[in-house]
Amino acid sequence: MKKINKTQLKQLVEAALFVADKPLSRQQLRETVLSEFTVSERALSEVLKALVLDYQPRGIQLVEVASGYRFQSLDSLSPWLSLLWQETAPRYSRAMLETLALIAYRQPITRGEIEQVRGVAVSSNIIKTLTERDWIKVVGHKEVPGRPALYATTRGFLDYFSLTSLSELPSADAFAQMAEETDQAATASIQKEAPSELTDRANEINEAKSVTLND
Amino acid sequence: MKKINKTQLKQLVEAALFVADKPLSRQQLRETVLSEFTVSERALSEVLKALVLDYQPRGIQLVEVASGYRFQSLDSLSPWLSLLWQETAPRYSRAMLETLALIAYRQPITRGEIEQVRGVAVSSNIIKTLTERDWIKVVGHKEVPGRPALYATTRGFLDYFSLTSLSELPSADAFAQMAEETDQAATASIQKEAPSELTDRANEINEAKSVTLND
Amino acid sequence: MSETDSATEPSAVTAGSNEPVQQPLPLAFINGEAVIEKPQDLYIPPDALEVILESFEGPLDLLLYLIRKQKFDITTLPIADVTRQYMEYVEVMRELRLELAAEYLLMAAILAEIKSRLLLPRRSDDDDDEEDPRAELIRRLKEYELVKQAAEDLDSQPRLERDIFTVHVDTTESVAPVRVEPDVSLQELVLAFSQAMKRAEAFEHHTIEREALSTRERMSMILSMVSAAQYTPLESLFTPEEGKAGVIVTFLAILELVKESLLLCVQAGPYARIHVKLGSHEEDQQDSA
Numbered sequence: 001m002k003k004i005n006k007t008q009l010k011q012l013v014e015a016a017l018f019v020a021d022k023p024l025s026r027q028q029l030r031e032t033v034l035s036e037f038t039v040s041e042r043a044l045s046e047v048l049k050a051l052v053l054d055y056q057p058r059g060i061q062l063v064e065v066a067s068g069y070r071f072q073s074l075d076s077l078s079p080w081l082s083l084l085w086q087e088t089a090p091r092y093s094r095a096m097l098e099t100l101a102l103i104a105y106r107q108p109i110t111r112g113e114i115e116q117v118r119g120v121a122v123s124s125n126i127i128k129t130l131t132e133r134d135w136i137k138v139v140g141h142k143e144v145p146g147r148p149a150l151y152a153t154t155r156g157f158l159d160y161f162s163l164t165s166l167s168e169l170p171s172a173d174a175f176a177q178m179a180e181e182t183d184q185a186a187t188a189s190i191q192k193e194a195p196s197e198l199t200d201r202a203n204e205i206n207e208a209k210s211v212t213l214n215d
Numbered sequence: 216m217k218k219i220n221k222t223q224l225k226q227l228v229e230a231a232l233f234v235a236d237k238p239l240s241r242q243q244l245r246e247t248v249l250s251e252f253t254v255s256e257r258a259l260s261e262v263l264k265a266l267v268l269d270y271q272p273r274g275i276q277l278v279e280v281a282s283g284y285r286f287q288s289l290d291s292l293s294p295w296l297s298l299l300w301q302e303t304a305p306r307y308s309r310a311m312l313e314t315l316a317l318i319a320y321r322q323p324i325t326r327g328e329i330e331q332v333r334g335v336a337v338s339s340n341i342i343k344t345l346t347e348r349d350w351i352k353v354v355g356h357k358e359v360p361g362r363p364a365l366y367a368t369t370r371g372f373l374d375y376f377s378l379t380s381l382s383e384l385p386s387a388d389a390f391a392q393m394a395e396e397t398d399q400a401a402t403a404s405i406q407k408e409a410p411s412e413l414t415d416r417a418n419e420i421n422e423a424k425s426v427t428l429n430d
Numbered sequence: 431m432s433e434t435d436s437a438t439e440p441s442a443v444t445a446g447s448n449e450p451v452q453q454p455l456p457l458a459f460i461n462g463e464a465v466i467e468k469p470q471d472l473y474i475p476p477d478a479l480e481v482i483l484e485s486f487e488g489p490l491d492l493l494l495y496l497i498r499k500q501k502f503d504i505t506t507l508p509i510a511d512v513t514r515q516y517m518e519y520v521e522v523m524r525e526l527r528l529e530l531a532a533e534y535l536l537m538a539a540i541l542a543e544i545k546s547r548l549l550l551p552r553r554s555d556d557d558d559d560e561e562d563p564r565a566e567l568i569r570r571l572k573e574y575e576l577v578k579q580a581a582e583d584l585d586s587q588p589r590l591e592r593d594i595f596t597v598h599v600d601t602t603e604s605v606a607p608v609r610v611e612p613d614v615s616l617q618e619l620v621l622a623f624s625q626a627m628k629r630a631e632a633f634e635h636h637t638i639e640r641e642a643l644s645t646r647e648r649m650s651m652i653l654s655m656v657s658a659a660q661y662t663p664l665e666s667l668f669t670p671e672e673g674k675a676g677v678i679v680t681f682l683a684i685l686e687l688v689k690e691s692l693l694l695c696v697q698a699g700p701y702a703r704i705h706v707k708l709g710s711h712e713e714d715q716q717d718s719a
Binding site for chain 1: 227
């Protein structure tokens, strides 16, 4: 393992973050450009911090997102930078955004559960588009009849929205609170919507639920 | 046409050069990101010059190429930056491993002799790959029509397998035992071979060999 | 669904006849302008209504809109008013023969059911178990409102392609992908050999043994030590430090090579030094190489 001085380390990390096509984590930096060098965790942190500061007054910024560090343009410059491309940024329908929001806040969640909350069917197209964009993925199957797929968001989703973790999502707190309340009533509400055959069972559950709610 | 101060102009030009997929000429900058602003030719030149200077000590540089300005990584960092693009070669085929094994155990050996044992042609690609990896080399030519090359293993081969000499290669006796172990580990490649049969064959080979050596 | 349909009809009628006259029904916003007209009094172009219908993300969204428009509190949901307004809206859609999503009819049925349960006299002994029939709907409305807000928040979150752009910096030409060679274990190698040998015919003398190996290794070594262009002193091929066994192996290897005409042995006269070089054919080979 070779030694590397601070100036060289900074240049190398900087260049790597610039030429990589995607965000690079510390781990990835160590496994690639830094693999030949002895670099302490502290030295790497210091260099990254220095780079973040260096670019603060500039037109681009070094930011940390879910899958690592990346350089990106200053948010406020977007009206003019957009002029570099002919096509405008894609817009997403309310249906898609609500579905994505539910998956983000309630993951893992089934399609049925999304439909339950939204009160309307979720089109296969929405699920397909979100999957193709690499924003959501199937993380398992719920152990109920039909074993429906459980969806969760990906790192790509967080990267796209410039987030490092799900806890940074806006209104995350309100959701957490609601989720607590909903958890108790969730089973009951699914049954209640069901056709008449399930009415008996739904009533039973409703009774059980009212006990819970009155606690 | 709006006015733009020097700091903003610099940020905008910098960000534009960074986010564009290709080099941008002054003309292109004026037609896109600067289209709303009144910018003198001199002001633009100054900003570009300042940016070139700003990045001189950094890991990436602003350079002017035929079609405009672009950022590119520092040439001296290339050996490490190359590590960002690692192509993992596919695992070696059975043909490749057998060829290597025959060269290791039967060296010096011609391609024809390998083919004789394996019963199939040895592709030039296999020889090329093993040579490029510095595991085998030509050590001479056999005095038969066509004077085929004689292959032997290299020091690099010994180093890779942590051997000090070829005599440390596991002997025939080890085959049966190894086959047995592998059978237990259910490795597909050797599964069909019954350990007892293998031992018999190994013994036969040993007998045949002693005859050869004694003539 | 037929049950749901039949349930919708009478409740719609009930809603209309039992309740006092309400404010004009606000249908929706079109381009930010609220459309507040009694649907039965005003001709609404079908196109416009489709826009209205499409502007709602389903029955919960429509209900929320009605509640907010009337400045009702979700938690004290005035079910009679909301139900009546909802039914009027659904009726207009039916009149205009718009394809009405089943979810809207299902909601109509739920509203009717809640209303009828509220109208039923309660038996005193049931009171403890009986929860407010509106509770579940209120919970769903609150939950949906939260999702709606979350979707809006998500949409205003700075995102790639629209607000932020990733940088693109080229490398210089000297950057080339690094090829990672596959790993091979010694065991794989030995097994490959045993497999190859297994397939080979027994009479072929493909031999393996420790001595043979070292002789053959020495043969390779000698071949790489000598050249075809010039003679190498024979003694330089021996390494006395190896001891007797090593010298013998080297000698055997030289004999084997000479036998195969790979090595030429030359002695100028009796007791003169013996020199070796690669076989005669090797000369051309070496020169051309």
